[in-house]
Amino acid sequence: MKRVLVGLLWLCSSGVQASAEPLRINALQRCGELLAVDAAQWCLRSQGLGAQTPTVWLGTTRLSRDQVQRDGDRVTVKLGDMQRPSAPLWLEEGGRTSNSVWLTRGRSHVIAAQPHEVAKNMDGLTTYVDLVSLLIEEKHDGLNEARRIAERYGARVVGAIAPLNVYQLRLPVRDLVQRDAMILRMGSELSVDAVVIEESAPEPGEEGAGRSSAAISQADEWAANRFLDALYFYQRRIPAARLPVQPVRIGVIERDVDFDAPAFTAYRGPCAARHVCVYGRDGQQADAHGSLVTGILAGEQEGFLAGLGEHSPGFEVIVERNSDAGITANIAASVNLVEDGARVLNWSWGLHRVGARNVKGDEVDSLVRSGLAMSGYEELLEEFFLWLRAKHPDVVVVNSAGNGASWSGTDEYRLPSSFVTEQLLVVGGHQRSEQAVAVDDPRHVRKRHSSNIDMRVDVSAAACIRPAGAADQHCGTSYATPLVTATVATMLAINPALTPEQVRTLLRRSALTLGKEQDFEAMDAEDLTAPILPSERGGQLHHPDLGRSARLDMQRALDLAVQSRDRVR
Template sequence: MFRIPLAMLAAIAMFVADLAPRDGGFSPVSTAWADDDDDDDAQPRRRRPAPAARPRAAPPPPPFAPDEVIARGMSENDLQALREAGFREIRRRTLADGQTFLRLRKPARLTLPQARDMVRARASVQVADLNHYFRPEQAPACAGTDCPLRHMIDWPGDTSGCGTPPRIGMVDTGLNDQHPVLSSAQLRLHRLETGQGQKASDRFHGTSVAALLVGEPGSRTPGLVPQANLIAVDAFHKAGTDERADAYALIEALDYLAAEGVQVINLSLAGPFNFAVAGQVLELDRRGIVLVAAAGNGGPSAKPAYPAAHKPVIAVTAVDRRGQVYRRAGRGAHIDLAAPGVEVWTAASIRGAKTQTGTSYAAPFVTAAVALMLQKEPGLTPAQVRARLQASTRDLGPAGHDEVFGHGLILPVNPCE
């Protein structure tokens, strides 16, 4: 058997001892077998504390459901053919236009793109896509005091006696309709069914957005249009700490609001492009419903967020009281308008209020401005509303439309004038 000479072992031991830290600790390469601590010393040497492990960055949330395809307009014959191919129906809804809207689970043997393409290939299918996720567009809560953002945009006072306000819809998380600032509001909450194993959404984001729209007049968080009737749909669920609404739920919520006769819908949420959502947006625009959406908080270099980037939708960015754009707001040619969205004072989920920042909180200012416009001229089409809003702004940044502020800061009409 091959043996290492004693002289070589001694040389190796001396080499390792030279590499070992002089305080008796260990080098990055473990040398425990060559420990040179002197346990007989009267004063034991102090060891360096082990370096704290760096926290691992949380993985990004998933962009879509891992095994689902959604489809609109599918016939029973085509659905049966897909069942025979291994697809399973998760949920079905008949939309307001009479078309069947399906949420399907793909067979394990197919990739998601393969499953989507197989569904799209059925002759009766109007549109099919992955079941993308959309998320509330709120930024981390910021510290600060109440700031008079309404004065910044010349928001009118009490307009309750000047025409009939339109019915407003919003798709968001759950909300606390018993919050003191909402308890007397003309507010109705509709919760979509959550899937098996899904947790209900929180009430924080939805409460803040609803209070901005219809909060109690005279309270610490008065609504922009407290005289309006608001129908809120909770389309969200939680997966761990991730709060999201899938594309199927978003379309179901939009269809529900259309059937309830709303004239403007606030969408303080954002996600990727989805063909089925795009089709629903066009359908609502054809039906005369104005859609307002947050531009997203992904930052200046982020891809356009949807549904804000759909052409019929009014995309809203956020600015502070000085008219400076929120640093994390999305940008692009699709941005239509700017509105206050930095340190906005609004209701917290249980009681009281706090300042919030993000494009989520800018969108309700534009939604409320649309409501005032329709209160004054109820017959306006979505295209006319968009054109009038864009023409009545305070220009920010470069002259004319730009990718940061859009057409400029929203300036609402007063229906009493």
């Protein structure tokens, strides 16, 4: 009898423990037939599920039982009407709610290679063996042409970025020799503009080496960009002026966010009544790249958008990666997010070409790819920005300059920051100097030693962070980028009519400075961004800022956004 009671008590306690496990969505991506138009199937992986099939919510709609199937920790969602708008999806079970993930109705989806479908190339880099993407000339019907080519070579069309006329094929090959021979033949097809190969396992976050000093003061680092001054300005100026502000949707190209971290616990479940909403897959590490980048934007304790307060217009921060299929997936996710209404994209990622040299002449070893891969990526990115300019000219992409201590503006060295387009803002990194000088003094900060440089870098921001309660600090242009993204999103909330070119102009006009005065000759190791010009200082030819690098001033940038709206009125 005693053993029976003990057994019952153990079962009860284990049941309580199981039910207490948090309910989370760890993965969500399109599955089944990716090219289907009228219906779609989504596969999600979750943790913390009980014995029953959970309730699945898509926006304000509760999905019916025949739309949801469960197999262990995997749940399949079938949707028929693909004309409905994209919406957040979350699970509900026994009073518990999961994190919300973004389910896009966009048509751009690619698949990642499995571990047995990759190999090492001659450069020692991991590359996909039988998955490639074809960029079809725009005058052709991309899908029909991709299917024709696939049939000719015994391949299958398995994914697409339809708005860019990009189609992913699975090739009938067993090794890289066969693959390279086949893509050479496919690339010679008259309708094929480029063949994109992937060189990536799931990518690590782009991050530089640690800070040289033992510890940082987060407030001191962000004070260099007037972080708190900007919050103070917004909280008082917007209500005082009774200025109407507009909600902004932001796309963050990252893998996941740790919704158990203090910065994100409030973002679980539906998010209708909040000023800031965060949608993303759940991760396991509070200091993972996606959590840190998103935390700077929207974290409860320190995120800029979360600090705007009750007069915030509302921001939706969508953390999305599409799949683990490298740069192709980044672009697929970006296309879907733009079509879903994202006004700003945060790209805290980038690549260096194998053999790229840094400012000291040494080879860069940070996130390198072969020339073959880089040429395909360059064509893919060019097509993306051409599409953006033609179809979505109001969208701003904010990109990290990189951490190779190299040049950011030459395609032989770096992508995507080398692209010259009004819709791409490139962000370098600085850190607090050891000099006790005022914030507006150029010596208040110094260029971060690993930050990429040159004329293509538009503005710099604080590159070092230490999350609340964390023992370790993290540094890199990846973390400078969301400071600029948050500023740009708030500027667009204040004045939605601002164009990408005007946003860049206001950021540069409002910027503080750093570094020595430049001589406008070829860039050297002391220069970080394009030098401040007389036109960016009211035509004053003897202004002390001229020739120096630009440092983000968040407060002044918001002030100029308000003034730009006042001029229109």
